[in-house]
Amino acid sequence: MSIFIVNDYADAFPRNKIEKSYANAKHLREFADQLQRNDNTQLSSNTISFPIRRLVLLLAGSFNPVTIGHLRMPEIARDYYRLHSIQLLEVIISPVNEFYNKTSLTPATHRIEMLRAAIYNDNKWLSVDTWEAEQPFWTPVNLVLDHHYKIIKQKYGEDTELRLLTGSDLVQEMLNPTKWSPKVANYIMTTYGITCITRLSDTEVNRDDSIIEYITKEMPNQWKQHVEFIVDTMTNDISSTKVRAQIAEGYSVKYIVPDAVIAIIYYYGLYNSTAPISLVT
């Protein structure tokens, strides 16, 4: 499996601006040395090369509440990119603003608290960002991307990419001119690009083709190159709507929602969790 091969012969390797930011790649070299001692890897023994792209992902959404479905997405994306020699530097999780106007949207403070509890052990590469939620009005995602892009360029360098991480439902919405202005969709596609995690087929709708075929059939050609599809073979289709319904009925959502988040939900009585007799003791 070829991942990430760092080159010892610095001068021979075709240089460009990417490598300047790797001046301090000592920890990468150390890791590479460690790898070379492991005989079972398929990495060639004396070269490791720099990643071909460096990338940050933005995961936006309501997270009402956050579920393992959401949390799997950064994991899947990370594995996919690292297998393709692309370094995923971090994933920024950005819960939507309260003014988004969905009927059952819990206050942002709770959603942020739940997210932080959910990624408590994973905060080296995942972070919850409150900028979007703090804005005094609803902020469309292109502005959120613009905001974060500036910060990322300062943090990691000019050549770092920012992409939007999403599921197939959002991509389909973007193709719908009544839901998304084509101009905005085009801006997002061409400036940033989308990483779309999807299952192979859709459970809700009866179709003969795969979701990817279905989406790309309708997609303007100039967008196709900007959408990267990652197929998730171990999909859980976890809709937060269903989760909220289960909580309101007193049913257990353990293993669907992280334990720490469940504790917060019951602590504050979110999602009508105090209404019925809880079947969960």
Add this chain to the structure above:
Amino acid sequence: MASTKSDETLHDAEKAVEARQHESAPFDQEQCQIPRDKFSPPIKRIVILLTGSFNPVTIAHLHMLELARDFYHNRSIQVLEGIVSPVSDSYGKAGLVKANYRIEMLQAALKGDKWRRVDSWEAEQPTWTRTKLALDHHQEIVNQKYGENTQLRYLSGADVVRSMLKADVWLPQDIDDIMTKYGVACITRLSAPESGKGGATTPDVKEGMPDLWKQNIEVIQDWVVNDISATNIRKQLANGCSVKYIVPDGAIEVIRQHGLYKSNESVCLADWPCEKSKD
């Protein structure tokens, strides 16, 4: 689960429970005349037994237990305990890791759990144990622990229950015993169809089954779609990919610690060093 409310409430509750027990129709929450904030004692108490390879344990397994407990609690049947019983190594399936590891993964997954536990009796047997015998064994213990009226219920997935129709998999006598003495709680998954084909499938589990079976199988519908297969998970682990949120965290630690499922043979992508920012 005795009520701590007033005598009047208790009296109401007892009358309602008595009335219900004379009904031939299954308990219907909608028609229950006890307002929801009054607390009635359970009409029955059961213990659930979940068997399988647990190679490795996944959230799907543990979620089955949650679903089953909710199902019964909603019908005033108290679930006292959930017993998770991994199969013994002599089951002979390819890729089955040693029982002690599978038990360790389960214990890590169920650490601190209030109503579920891992039981190693089946794993300790020198040969593979028929499900019916495992049920018999655990029923003995349940009787001692909770009294003679506590039934043991067999929890399984739709695939296992459907396999009862196959001639060479189960002893017919065993199935009859399981149906009459224990009863089966069958979880049906909402699963995504095969690649490329649309539509969620919820096939009728009881199709083609004799009446005796139909009466004693309780179908519990899952509300999340999941396509978690142990084969897939093992492949992910062998490639260094993440199974976080699919396999419980404690179990993942056990897997990495012992290098199970070839997880040490390739680079763990999660451990790949992340570049520090410039500041």
